[in-house]
Every structure is written in C-alpha cells, then in structure tokens.
Amino acid sequence: MAPAKESAREKLIGAAVKVVREKGFNATSVDDLCREAGVTKGAFFHHFPTKTDLGVAAAEAWKLHANGLFGSAPYMAHEDPLDRVLGYLEFRRDMLEGPVPEFTCLAGTMVQESYETLPALRDACHDSIWGHGLTLVPDIEAARKRHGINGDWTSESLALHFQAVLQGAFILAKADHGAKAARDTADHLIRYVRMLFNLPPEKEA
Amino acid sequence: MAPAKESAREKLIGAAVKVVREKGFNATSVDDLCREAGVTKGAFFHHFPTKTDLGVAAAEAWKLHANGLFGSAPYMAHEDPLDRVLGYLEFRRDMLEGPVPEFTCLAGTMVQESYETLPALRDACHDSIWGHGLTLVPDIEAARKRHGINGDWTSESLALHFQAVLQGAFILAKADHGAKAARDTADHLIRYVRMLFNLPPEKEA
DNA sequence: TGACACATACCAACCGGTTGGTATGTTTAA
DNA sequence: TTAAACATACCAACCGGTTGGTATGTGTCA
Numbered sequence: 025m026a027p028a029k030e031s032a033r034e035k036l037i038g039a040a041v042k043v044v045r046e047k048g049f050n051a052t053s054v055d056d057l058c059r060e061a062g063v064t065k066g067a068f069f070h071h072f073p074t075k076t077d078l079g080v081a082a083a084e085a086w087k088l089h090a091n092g093l094f095g096s097a098p099y100m101a102h103e104d105p106l107d108r109v110l111g112y113l114e115f116r117r118d119m120l121e122g123p124v125p126e127f128t129c130l131a132g133t134m135v136q137e138s139y140e141t142l143p144a145l146r147d148a149c150h151d152s153i154w155g156h157g158l159t160l161v162p163d164i165e166a167a168r169k170r171h172g173i174n175g176d177w178t179s180e181s182l183a184l185h186f187q188a189v190l191q192g193a194f195i196l197a198k199a200d201h202g203a204k205a206a207r208d209t210a211d212h213l214i215r216y217v218r219m220l221f222n223l224p225p226e227k228e229a
Numbered sequence: 230m231a232p233a234k235e236s237a238r239e240k241l242i243g244a245a246v247k248v249v250r251e252k253g254f255n256a257t258s259v260d261d262l263c264r265e266a267g268v269t270k271g272a273f274f275h276h277f278p279t280k281t282d283l284g285v286a287a288a289e290a291w292k293l294h295a296n297g298l299f300g301s302a303p304y305m306a307h308e309d310p311l312d313r314v315l316g317y318l319e320f321r322r323d324m325l326e327g328p329v330p331e332f333t334c335l336a337g338t339m340v341q342e343s344y345e346t347l348p349a350l351r352d353a354c355h356d357s358i359w360g361h362g363l364t365l366v367p368d369i370e371a372a373r374k375r376h377g378i379n380g381d382w383t384s385e386s387l388a389l390h391f392q393a394v395l396q397g398a399f400i401l402a403k404a405d406h407g408a409k410a411a412r413d414t415a416d417h418l419i420r421y422v423r424m425l426f427n428l429p430p431e432k433e434a
Numbered sequence: 435t436g437a438c439a440c441a442t443a444c445c446a447a448c449c450g451g452t453t454g455g456t457a458t459g460t461t462t463a464a
Numbered sequence: 465t466t467a468a469a470c471a472t473a474c475c476a477a478c479c480g481g482t483t484g485g486t487a488t489g490t491g492t493c494a
Binding site: 046047050051084124125131132133135136137139140141146148149153154156175176177178181182184185187188189190191192193195196198199200201206207208209211212215219220225 | 252253256328329336337338340341342344345346351354355358359379380381382385386387389390392393394395396397398400401403404405406409410411413414416417418421423425430431
C-alpha cells in the first residue's frame with residue numbers, strides 16, 4: 025500500500041472507523057475526526073455534506089474491508105464448505121483478543137445510535153451487516169448438501185445468527201472490558217454449528 | 230406509605246429508560262429527559278450530580294425491572310429446571326415483536342456509548358447485564374444434574390451466551406427495523422439448548 | 435404548643451464552551 | 465484557464481451544568 029497518496033476523503037473514512045468504534049458516532053465530533061485524519065474542517069465538508077454522510081461512507085468501507093479480510097483468509101482454501109464455515113467461526117473467535125475497540129464492529133456500534141434518528145445511516149449499517157453476513161450462505165448451503173443435513177432452519181437465518189452472536193459478543197466484551205466472555209460465547213456458537221452438522225465437540229488444548 | 234405521586238427522581242429514571250432506548254445515551258439531552266419527565270432542569274440536578282449519574286441509576290432500575298419481570302413469569306412455575314430455562318428463552322423470543330425500542334435492552338444500548346469514555350456507566354451496565362443473566366445459572370446447573378448432562382461448557386458461560394445472543398438479536402432488529410431476524414436468532418438459541426440437553430427440536434405451528 | 439433551625443424538593447434564568455455547518459478564500463493539477 | 469481539493473475564519477444553536485431562589489416539610493426544645 026502507498027499511504028503517502030491518501031486523499032482527505034480516505035483519511036476521514038479511516039479516522040471514522042477508528043474513533044467511532046472507540047467513542048460511538050454521536051460522541052465523535054467533526055473536529056475529532058478532522059484532528060485524527062489530519063485534515064481541516066473545510067476538507068471535511070468538501071467531501072461529505074454532513075457528518076452522517078461520512079458515517080454512511082464508513083459503513084460501506086467497513087463492509088468491503090470485512091469481505092476482503094474474510095474472503096481471502098487461509099481457511100477459505102478448505103475443500104469442504106463445512107470446513108470453510110467452521111474456519112470462519114474459529115477465525116472470528118480467535119480475533120477476540122487485545123484492546124476491545126480493535127475487534128468490535130463499526131456497523132453494529134453505529135446502528136444502535138442511528139436506528140430511530142438517522143435512517144440513511146441505519147440503512148448503511150444494515151447493508152454492511154447483511155452484506156457481509158450473507159456471504160456465508162453459499163458455503164452453509166453447500167455444506168448442508170454435502171453432509172446431508174436437513175433441519176428446521178434456513179441457511180440465511182444461520183448466517184445472520186452468526187452475526188447476531190458476534191455482535192452480542194462485542195457487547196459483552198465492551199461491558200466486561202475484556203474479551204473472555206466474548207470468546208466463550210463464540211465457543212458456544214461453534215459448538216452449536218458442530219452439533220447441527222453431527223460433528224463431535226472441538227478438541228480442547 | 231407510598232404516595233400515588235411519583236417523585237421527580239422516579240419520573241426522570243422512567244424517562245431515561247424510554248428515551249435512551251430510542252435515541253441512545255449521548256443523543257439524549259438533559260432537556261429531552263426533563264421534558265419527557267415533566268420536570269425542570271433544576272430538579273434534574275438536584276437528584277443527579279451529572280447526566281451520567283442518571284444513566285447509572287437507570288441501569289440499576291433496569292436490572293431490578295428485568296429480574297422482577299422474568300423472576301415472576303408463568304414459566305417459573307415449572308417443576309423441571311430445564312423447563313424453566315426453556316420457558317425463559319421462549320418468553321424472550323416471544324417478546325420480540327412490536328416497536329423495536331420497546332423490547333430492546335437499555336444496558337446493552339448504553340454500554341456501547343460509554344465503555345471507553347464513562348467507566349461508571351459502563352460498570353453499571355455490566356452489573357445490569359451480568360446481574361440479570363446470571364440469575365439463570367442455578368436453573369441451568371440444576372437442569373444439568375437432573376438430566377445428567379455433562380459437556381465442555383460451564384453454566385455461567387451458557388447463561389452469558391443467552392444474553393449475548395439476545396443483545397445481538399436487538400442489533401439485528403435495530404438494523405432491520407423489525408423483529409423477524411431477531412426471532413430467527415432466538416430460535417437458533419433455543420434449538421442449541423435443546424440439542425445440549427438431548428431434546429428433539431421444538432414443534433412448529 | 436409554638437417557634438425557630440435546618441433539610442429536602444423543586445424551579446426559571448443564565449453561563450461558557452462545544453456543536454455541526456457555512457462563507458470565503460488559496461493551492462494544486464490538468 | 466479552470467475546476468476540484470483543500471484551508472481559514474466564523475457563526476447561531478445547543479450542550480451540560482450552575483446560579484440564586486421559593487415552597488414545604490421535620491426535628492428540637494422552651
């Protein structure tokens with residue numbers, strides 16, 4: 025990457041991803057974002073008509089970031105789609121460590137502050153969460169066919185359940201000021217998926 | 230003893246529970262809260278040194294509200310502790326309908342906006358979530374003994390997993406502006422618990 | 435009993451700082 | 465030459481919180 029040629033617009037989106045995850049959308053001022061990005065207020069309002077518009081752009085960038093990160097992760101090389109699904113969940117569990125703001129979800133954070141007051145931002149967060157979550161559907165579907173799993177559930181609902189459990193894990197981590205409870209919750213999710221597919225429990229170290 | 234007249238303090242806590250769930254903590258101004266409660270700003274700062282202190286009081290009231298509501302619900306009459314646990318989850322799933330702000334969690338909403346910036350409020354939210362969630366532990370523990378269930382998990386972690394899934398369900402509901410995805414996620418949670426205890430899937434209507 | 439001391443509950447007006455946003459430049463690259 | 469990219473200076477509205485004050489108890493002791 026060549027960060028030397030980063031435009032003010034890109035720097036502001038990067039600043040929003042960082043600061044909003046720490047302080048939330050409303051508590052983050054335009055001045056905060058300009059300071060973090062190293063640009064002036066004039067540059068801000070040149071690129072974004074309102075603060076909300078930067079939030080929308082950040083949510084879109086967040087979706088692309090997530091789909092890039094998880095779409096090219098090592099576990100995606102597995103031949104069995106079930107291994108790819110489980111690899112995704114284990115990867116997400118193993119990401120739950122270190123400072124809380126570094127592993128939590130921008131869209132999940134912003135939607136709580138916007139869902140009743142800023143419809144455009146809420147919709148962008150919806151698109152971010154669904155747009156990433158549903159990328160799992162083809163592999164879940166293929167895994168069901170491959171392993172002959174029927175059940176009283178849809179692949180879409182399971183993919184969204186993944187996102188719900190992870191969003192809930194982030195809330196536990198924020199409240200607990202650490203990631204242990206979040207990892208335990210991710211372990212329950214992995215155990216659930218293994219049971220759905222008739223696999224034995226994961227081996228413990 | 231208890232006069233029908235509600236004090237300014239109680240009215241402000243009630244106003245916070247309502248308005249903060251709609252708009253979030255930071256977007257709710259002291260004037261908003263006073264208007265909703267029908268009291269003046271002077272009364273506000275007579276009872277609460279800061280806005281944050283009202284948030285803390287609201288989180289405590291929220292915990293008491295939840296423990297009262299779920300502790301006295303009809304399903305608690307079941308003799309088998311497993312039926313009480315499943316009754317709890319079914320009750321929580323069935324609550325996921327109507328306007329989103331009416332079934333979401335005050336503590337989960339506030340902790341996202343406070344965890345890095347307002348430690349006192351974050352701790353109060355932690356106490357609210359854990360303090361309610363862990364009330365399920367004795368029944369989970371009793372259900373394991375009664376049904377001879379061992380497994381590579383603790384009753385505490387399962388109780389917190391319940392809260393994580395529900396918090397995640399609330400985020401899906403906020404993003405989706407409706408409760409369907411949240412109910413589907415609660416169904417996955419119920420299916421998980423039934424599998425942990427070797428029960429057949431819930432019957433569908 | 436009465437009266438004084440003190441406490442609690444509440445109120446309207448106000449304050450300095452911060453907010454998102456604007457108006458008006460200046461620089462840069464094609 | 466021109467338009468987009470950025471900077472500087474500024475503003476009106478709003479923010480959390482403070483002020484000085486009133487009304488209504490409530491405990492104490494002569």
